[in-house]
Amino acid sequence: MIQKNLExxxxxxxxxxxxxxxxxxxxxxxxxxxxxxxxELLIIDDGSTDNTYEVISPFLKDGRxxxxxxxxxxxxxxxxxxxxxxxxxxxxxxxxxxIWEKGKLEIQLEVMNTLPEAAIVFSDFSAKYHNGLIxxxxxxxxxxxxxxxxxxxxxxxxxxxxxxxxxxxxxxxVYWGNIYKTMxxxxxxxxxxxxxxxxxxxxTGTFDTNYKTLEDYDLFLKLTKRFIAAFVDKPLICYRYSxxxxxxxxxxxxxxxxxxxxxNKNIATIKDExxxxxxxxxxxxxxxxxxxxxxxxxxxxxxxxxxxKHYWQSIRxxxxxxxxxxxxxxxxxPVSITNFIRKLKPIGKRSAI
Numbered sequence: 176m177i178q179k180n181l182e183x184x185x186x187x188x189x190x191x192x193x194x195x196x197x198x199x200x201x202x203x204x205x206x207x208x209x210x211x212x213x214x215e216l217l218i219i220d221d222g223s224t225d226n227t228y229e230v231i232s233p234f235l236k237d238g239r240x241x242x243x244x245x246x247x248x249x250x251x252x253x254x255x256x257x258x259x260x261x262x263x264x265x266x267x268x269x270x271x272x273x274i275w276e277k278g279k280l281e282i283q284l285e286v287m288n289t290l291p292e293a294a295i296v297f298s299d300f301s302a303k304y305h306n307g308l309i310x311x312x313x314x315x316x317x318x319x320x321x322x323x324x325x326x327x328x329x330x331x332x333x334x335x336x337x338x339x340x341x342x343x344x345x346x347x348x349v350y351w352g353n354i355y356k357t358m359x360x361x362x363x364x365x366x367x368x369x370x371x372x373x374x375x376x377x378x379t380g381t382f383d384t385n386y387k388t389l390e391d392y393d394l395f396l397k398l399t400k401r402f403i404a405a406f407v408d409k410p411l412i413c414y415r416y417s418x419x420x421x422x423x424x425x426x427x428x429x430x431x432x433x434x435x436x437x438x439n440k441n442i443a444t445i446k447d448e449x450x451x452x453x454x455x456x457x458x459x460x461x462x463x464x465x466x467x468x469x470x471x472x473x474x475x476x477x478x479x480x481x482x483x484k485h486y487w488q489s490i491r492x493x494x495x496x497x498x499x500x501x502x503x504x505x506x507x508x509p510v511s512i513t514n515f516i517r518k519l520k521p522i523g524k525r526s527a528i
Contacts, residue, residue, distance in 0.1 A: 184264050186214045186280055187373070189257030191250055192271035193221040196230045198417055199271040203234050206269060211280040216240045217257040222247030251382035251390040258381050266371045272417040273367040278342040279411040283370040285340050286349055286405050293351055294375045294402035295395075298368040298411040305416055313414060320361025328408060331357045336405070343409065351405040356450060358399050359441050360461055362392040367412050375402055388426060389433040396441055428476075431469035438462060463493025470499070474506055482506040 188206050192199050206216050216239055220227060223244075234240055245256060254268060265284065269275060283296040302313035315321050321331075332350035340349060357363065379397040382390045398404075442458060445451060451458070470485030486503035489496060505512070 184213060184284065185262065186211065186265045186267055186284070186370070187257070187261035187263030188214055188216045188267045188269060189219065189254055189261065190216060190269050190271055191219045191221055191253030191257065192223060192227060193247065193250075193253075194223045194225045194227065195271040195417070196223070196225045196227045198415065199227060200230050201274050202269055202271050203231070203240075205273075205275040205277075207234070207237065207239070208277055209275065209280045210278050211284060214239055214280070215261075215263060217260055218242045219253040219256050220244040221249070221253040249384060249387055249390075251384045251386060255381045255384070258376060261373065264373055266373050266376075268369055269367045269412070272415045274413040274415065275367075276411050276413075279368075280370065282340060282342040282407060282409075282411065286336065286407065287370065287372070289336060289338065289340065290351055290403070290405055292403045293405040294372050295364075295398055296370045296405045296407065297364045298407035299409055300365055300368050300412045300414050301410040302414045302416065309413075312410060314363065314365075317365070317414070318361060318363045320357070320363060324360065326357065328406070331363070332406060343407070347407075347409040349405060349407055351403060353399070354404050355396070355399040358396055359438070359445075360457070362389075362395060364391075364395045364399075364404075365412075365414065366391045367414065371398075386433050386437075388429045389437060393433075393437050396437065400441075428469075428472045431465065431472055434465045435462070435469060438465060459492040460495075463489045463491075463496060463499075466492060467496060467499050467502075470502065470506075474502060477510045479506045479508075479510065 190199075190202060190206070195202075203216065203218070206214065218231060218240065220231075220242065228242075228244075231242060235242055241260070243256060243260065245253065257268075258266065265287070267280065267283075279298075283298070286296050287293055299312050299314045300317075302310045302317070304310075310316060320326070328348075328350050331352075331354055333352035334350065336349035336351060343349065354363070375398055378401060379394065382394050384390070386393055438461065442451075466485050466489035470482050470489055473479075473485060474482035483503055483506040486499050486506060489499045490503065493499070
């Protein structure tokens with residue numbers, strides 16, 4: 176059982192939603208059914224036009240829930256609204272199509288109580304696909320950076336937590352350390368798995384509303400640059416793939432643009448000359464991959480001028496990517512000549528970065 180003195184610590188759970196009437200009931204119930212009971216649930220409705228309110232309204236009798244509706248402003252603004260209204264010492268987020276395991280908060284709070292230096296605790300997660308199939312551990316599938324660089328958790332984190340944690344069984348571990356230099360090359364934190372000490376946002380700020388995607392990755396980079404993170408090597412939530420998630424070509428284009436901006440912004444702030452020297456080729460190849468992804472987006476939308484520009488940037492940073500040369504060559508020709516290669520596999524995998 177969780178320590179009695181910790182049971183008094185209040186957790187503010189922020190749940191942003193937009194047109195997720197078919198999913199949000201399960202998300203709410205998973206929060207209310209936590210073994211840790213000292214919570215408030217802030218539901219930020221980002222201008223839903225479906226029957227979200229009708230689904231939520233029976234829960235509003237529970238005094239732990241506050242419902243706030245705002246004009247549609249995006250996920251970053253909705254989460255920021257929740258942060259502005261929170262009263263808890265700790266902050267957790269859950270997306271409206273995800274489901275928490277019952278012991279999520281209890282496990283994470285006990286980790287934080289054991290590791291006072293940790294400002295963020297996150298975890299592995301399972302996934303449920305449209306066809307009902309479930310993947311028990313989804314972190315490596317979802318976040319490509321771990322497999323791209325063949326990283327073990329021991330490579331990412333410098334320490335393991337010793338001692339017993341409620342809900343952590345044999346074979347399951349808790350890792351902790353400074354993970355910023357891994358995070359630069361790709362995100363490994365899923366928002367719905369996180370728990371924060373509320374004061375961290377005083378030094379990093381909140382979600383950047385200029386980003387319509389990857390706003391969470393941008394904030395997590397700021398947080399992990401300044402604070403120690405802990406990771407529970409156990410799925411504490413179920414990530415559900417819903418039919419109306421932000422996806423498709425428009426999402427891919429925004430993702431690529433934001434990736435390049437976030438990556439360049441963070442590399443420019445690194446003062447560790449030894450790190451920059453040691454990872455020079457890795458940095459340039461990663462940037463080259465992002466430019467190739469952006470170039471393919473323009474190429475697939477018949478914008479050959481911007482495609483050629485970005486393929487050239489990709490080659491400058493990663494000259495060993497032969498596919499970029501092929502696409503650059505065809506992007507210099509009229510669209511009618513390039514149509515036949517449209518079915519080629521895109522350069523760059525459209526997975527979470």
